[in-house]
Amino acid sequence: MKNVYVVRLGDLYYKERELSVTNTYRCTMTDSLNDASFSEDFDSAKKIAEKIGGKAYKINLEEAE
Template identity: 70%
Template sequence: MKNVYVVKLGNLYFKEKESILFGNYRYKMTNSLNNASFSEGFDSAKNTAEEIGGKVYKINLEEVEA
């Protein structure tokens, strides 16, 4: 099992941060956990959560045999 972290704001999950003019950023969100951005490090996820006012959640990923 592997632990990863996801940032959630309300019912939306953080997807990506893109740079726009003059050092400003736009945050893209998704309503699907499958499209969310996962972070292996808690500190990175925490920084993103603080920037957007969201919360960090730990997710356990398991390898499933087909």
């Protein structure tokens, strides 16, 4: 079993940070946990969550047989 962290804001999950045409960064969000970005480091997930006003959540991943 492996612990990872995901950032959630309301019903959306953090996917990635991308550069826009105005040379500023914006966050891309998704409504699917399968498309969300996972982090193994809680501190980095927490920093992202603080920037976007969301929360970092721990998820336990299990291998399927």
